[in-house]
Amino acid sequence: xxxxxxxxxxxxxxxxxxxxxxxxxxxxxxxxxxxxxxxxxxxxxxxxxxxxxxxxxxxxxxxxxxxxxxxxxxxxxxxxxxxxxxxxxxxxxxxxxxxxxxxxxxxxxxxxxxxxxxxxxxxxxxxxxxxxxxxxxxxxxxxxxxxxxxxxxxxxxxxxxx
Amino acid sequence: xxxxxxxxxxxxxxxxxxxxxxxxxxxxxxxxxxxxxxxxxxxxxxxxxxxxxxxxxxxxxxxxxxxxxxxxxxxxxxxxxxxxxxxxxxxxxxxxxxxxxxxxxxxxxxxxxxxxxxxxxxxxxxxxxxxxxxxxxxxxxxxxxxxxxxxxxxxxxxxxxx
DNA sequence: GTAAATAAGGATATTCTTTATCCTTGATTG
DNA sequence: CAATCAAGGATAAAGAATATCCTTATTTAC
Ligand code: SF4
Ligand code: SF4
Numbered sequence: 030x031x032x033x034x035x036x037x038x039x040x041x042x043x044x045x046x047x048x049x050x051x052x053x054x055x056x057x058x059x060x061x062x063x064x065x066x067x068x069x070x071x072x073x074x075x076x077x078x079x080x081x082x083x084x085x086x087x088x089x090x091x092x093x094x095x096x097x098x099x100x101x102x103x104x105x106x107x108x109x110x111x112x113x114x115x116x117x118x119x120x121x122x123x124x125x126x127x128x129x130x131x132x133x134x135x136x137x138x139x140x141x142x143x144x145x146x147x148x149x150x151x152x153x154x155x156x157x158x159x160x161x162x163x164x165x166x167x168x169x170x171x172x173x174x175x176x177x178x179x180x181x182x183x184x185x186x187x188x189x190x191x
Numbered sequence: 192x193x194x195x196x197x198x199x200x201x202x203x204x205x206x207x208x209x210x211x212x213x214x215x216x217x218x219x220x221x222x223x224x225x226x227x228x229x230x231x232x233x234x235x236x237x238x239x240x241x242x243x244x245x246x247x248x249x250x251x252x253x254x255x256x257x258x259x260x261x262x263x264x265x266x267x268x269x270x271x272x273x274x275x276x277x278x279x280x281x282x283x284x285x286x287x288x289x290x291x292x293x294x295x296x297x298x299x300x301x302x303x304x305x306x307x308x309x310x311x312x313x314x315x316x317x318x319x320x321x322x323x324x325x326x327x328x329x330x331x332x333x334x335x336x337x338x339x340x341x342x343x344x345x346x347x348x349x350x351x352x353x
Numbered sequence: 354g355t356a357a358a359t360a361a362g363g364a365t366a367t368t369c370t371t372t373a374t375c376c377t378t379g380a381t382t383g
Numbered sequence: 384c385a386a387t388c389a390a391g392g393a394t395a396a397a398g399a400a401t402a403t404c405c406t407t408a409t410t411t412a413c
Binding site: 235 | 362373374375379
Binding site: 031033054056057058070072074075076079085086088089091092093191 | 357358359360361362370
């Protein structure tokens with residue numbers, strides 16, 4: 030059970046978009062080049078973000094993506110779920126229904142304890158991601174990334190932002 | 192990102208094995224029949240449990256599987272990891288290394304904040320599973336399952352336990 | 354107006370994982 | 384000695400993730 034690499038891509042792209050000045054857009058092409066990713070496939074991840082309403086888009090030259098809300102209002106969970114989907118990681122195939130001792134017509138009304146426990150763990154994972162804002166990430170990165178790299182990356186992006 | 196169905200199978204099998212009297216074994220055949228699962232493939236899941244040291248095995252007629260330790264000492268996490276593996280659900284492909292502004296020879300020493308945050312969420316999931324014992328599951332099931340079904344299932348198993 | 358650049362998304366191909374089956378081996382029981 | 388079992392290798396089928404290509408409609412810059 031491994032998350033898609035698109036999750037990593039989307040998080041990195043959002044971190045870049047968070048540094049974009051108001052009203053500017055950054056294109057798929059620039060984001061792909063900056064991260065060394067296949068443009069067409071990265072585009073699918075960005076489309077997922079767009080469909081989830083996390084980013085705004087603009088067409089034409091100088092078009093691209095920007096965040097739809099402030100980084101402090103955007104959680105990791107939103108980004109992860111936009112790409113990975115909201116389905117729980119444990120799916121119940123109801124194998125208890127095959128129990129040969131089960132009385133005929135007996136109908137399990139609710140999910141059994143196994144599923145509930147697994148879903149609680151799933152929810153703990155989501156709750157953790159819900160607690161981290163994109164602004165938190167930017168805060169950490171701004172401290173950890175060497176100032177000259179931070180500055181040059183910012184300039185690289187600004188040159189290409191429409 | 193969905194857990195393998197073998198996780199569900201392994202949890203259910205362990206729940207059954209937890210009710211087995213001391214010194215008795217239950218075969219793959221019986222476990223597969225009880226849950227309506229393909230015997231050969233379920234066998235792979237049980238082999239995973241065996242390799243992880245969670246169950247003991249015995250060969251020959253009247254052989255099969257039994258728990259290697261008391262249900263109170265067996266956590267959900269151990270069972271899940273035996274089948275699903277211990278690898279973290281977020282893998283870092285180090286895309287920051289492709290940053291065109293990155294100074295030549297600049298070497299990121301440690302995983303970046305994105306990975307660390309994702310790994311913390313992963314750990315929250317594991318911590319939750321670590322906190323649930325197999326005995327907890329049995330306790331809940333014994334309350335929720337209708338007594339006559341509980342009893343007949345127990346007898347069904349005992350008839351086939353070697 | 355026109356040409357270039359862009360997001361959106363459909364179609365398809367490739368690769369990897371999961372699921373499943375089959376068969377052999379060696380051990381154990383009765 | 385015959386039946387039964389776990390272990391595990393080989394292989395196949397199905398499904399998901401990854402990747403590429405192409406078309407369409409829109410917007411910008413000139
Ligand atoms: S986890 Fe419980 S409810 Fe879900 S399939 Fe298994 S037995 Fe059924
Ligand atoms: S999460 Fe951070 S460390 Fe991991 S690949 Fe992405 S940039 Fe690199």
